[in-house]
Amino acid sequence: MVRVIYNERFALLTDYPFERLRALLEGITPPPSPPVVMSIGEPQHPPPPFVRDLLDASSALWGRYPPMNGTPEFRVAATDWLTRRFALPAGFLDPDRHVLPVAGTREALYLIAHLVVPRRKGSARPTVLIPNPFYQVYVGAAVMAGAEPVYVPSGRQSGFLPDFTLFDPKILQRTPYDPDTLNRTALAFLCTPANPQGSVADLEYLKQAITLARRYDFVLAVDECYSEIYDSIPPPGVLHACADLGGDLTNVVVFHSLSKRSSVPGLRSGFVAGDPDIIAAFARLRAYGGAATPLPVMAAATALWQDEVHVAENRTLYRAKMTAAERLLGGRFGLCRPAGTFFLWLKVGDGEATARALFQKAGIRVLPGAYLARPDSTGVNPGRHYIRVALVHDLDTTVWALERLRDILG
């Protein structure tokens, strides 16, 4: 019998967190009411009506193969948005050299590793630095690109952001990391606001990360897809940090998405911006393995990047839910109102047992934190005591679910 021979790296991928959750909840019968899915960060707020109008109005364009680098209008809209939002100097970004549309940032975060991870860095196997906990795609990207994933502690002591100071040669001696880790690093992922903890990197942190990337010649991939879901202060962006450091974009790429900002996860639209050499190479790679964004989607996406009204309304809805969460759960489960994202990262004891109990007793699906993390150097999974709860439903549903969660967890 002929058998398929798989890429050996494929066996190193663990099941996707939602698949693991499905297995965890298998055999449990929830109450008859429809389940409330708070495991996946899929915004349920209605997108602005002009999205549907624009899709309808441009329906003739479904008959055309879309260009890989999108339309000039989209690139200009994205560039103008970045310039406004991150207070970049006029002309800092060139729409044709610095911005590339992608069919959702997940694909782009995966592909970037295939672009910038070489077979060897120096004479060693390359590493990819990944926050721990993380957005799972970073791990799949590193593994499938042949790199060694290095999980960087991102706990309380470093503000729930990757603690790059651990790689200081003096400190590194006292850690289990290979002293050569940074020299071997080809790529580092950073997520701000961070999924799952909601922490935000300040400008100083971003500048230090950029400086480190340049000193050790690795690519800093900054996932800012939650940048518009913030509580009170707009999170700074890595492009602003580049501008502050003199304007050079070398080694830096940033990922932005409409999925969360505009509540259109099904539109599959985002963009990558930054180092023009990487953007040009990325465009070449995507010509082979990427999905071009359909032209009607481009038209809707262009209009979404030009509009801030719906984004502000969206934030107001999330703020109301965070306020409700504070009122209902405040002072418990280590809840501190996140600076960004729509996630609650709750310390509940046993994350898996809690996820099962919530599903069984109330039909509420949440994600055990352990599925978003890997054991640290002492063998302990930093997410094991946590659950991640996505506040993606309307206020009433959210309040109902949080009341049930509070009552069930006691």
Ligand SMILES: Cc1ncc(COP(=O)(O)O)c(C=O)c1O
């Ligand atoms: C941290 C993070 N990055 C990227 C993505 C991908 O978003 P999209 O592919 O919809 O742009 C997600 C989606 O959940 C996410 O949580």
